[in-house]
Amino acid sequence: MINDLIFRYCQSEKIAFSRSRPNKKNDNAWVEQRNWTHIRKTVGYLRYDTHAELQTMNKLYRCVSVYKNFFQPTMKLLSKERIEGKIKRIYDKTQTPYRRVIESKQINKTTIKKLNKFYQSLNPAQLKRDIEKHRLELYAIYQQKMRAKNFLPMKKQFPRPVTNYMMYQKPLRLPT
Numbered sequence: 001m002i003n004d005l006i007f008r009y010c011q012s013e014k015i016a017f018s019r020s021r022p023n024k025k026n027d028n029a030w031v032e033q034r035n036w037t038h039i040r041k042t043v044g045y046l047r048y049d050t051h052a053e054l055q056t057m058n059k060l061y062r063c064v065s066v067y068k069n070f071f072q073p074t075m076k077l078l079s080k081e082r083i084e085g086k087i088k089r090i091y092d093k094t095q096t097p098y099r100r101v102i103e104s105k106q107i108n109k110t111t112i113k114k115l116n117k118f119y120q121s122l123n124p125a126q127l128k129r130d131i132e133k134h135r136l137e138l139y140a141i142y143q144q145k146m147r148a149k150n151f152l153p154m155k156k157q158f159p160r161p162v163t164n165y166m167m168y169q170k171p172l173r174l175p176t
Contacts, residue, residue: 019096037069042131043138052141060134067127070119 009015043062048057073094081088095103098119102112 011173038064042135045149046142048138048142050141050145053138053145056138056141058133060131060138063130063134065125066122067124068097070096070122071124071127072096076100 042060043057048054072095074118076092077089078092079090081090098115101107102115
């Protein structure tokens with residue numbers, strides 16, 4: 001289902017609206033991958049539909065966006081080559097999106113200076129603390145909303161990053 005606001009915007013700006021780019025029918029899988037890595041790992045699968053939740057999510061996404069663009073390295077696919085039925089992928093060195101933009105020849109020096117100044121002002125540890133603070137605030141608002149509706153879920157859901165599940169697993173022990 002398409003967001004009505006986006007649909008009306010596309011109509012008013014005379015933008016041809018389709019579900020994917022021409023000759024790129026696999027775009028949806030790419031978008032869904034980003035929904036997982038950028039959204040679901042951050043806020044989970046709970047339904048956030050109040051104005052207070054929206055404001056908190058906006059604050060959270062601002063922090064997540066800055067963190068991912070300036071401190072989260074990614075691998076960029078350079079080429080794919082089919083060799084005897086197998087696909088060999090060649091990747092560029094891992095870099096943050098910020099570094100890729102700085103090294104590209106497509107932006108001017110004033111923009112590079114602004115980006116460098118902004119980068120120098122960032123503290124990754126503080127960003128992570130802010131992300132966690134906003135995530136907990138979002139969940140508290142969600143719990144308050146559910147209490148107001150007299151809704152008690154059978155299993156409490158708590159939005160945590162996937163790495164938390166890996167870090168806090170019970171250690172496996174051999175039977176004695």
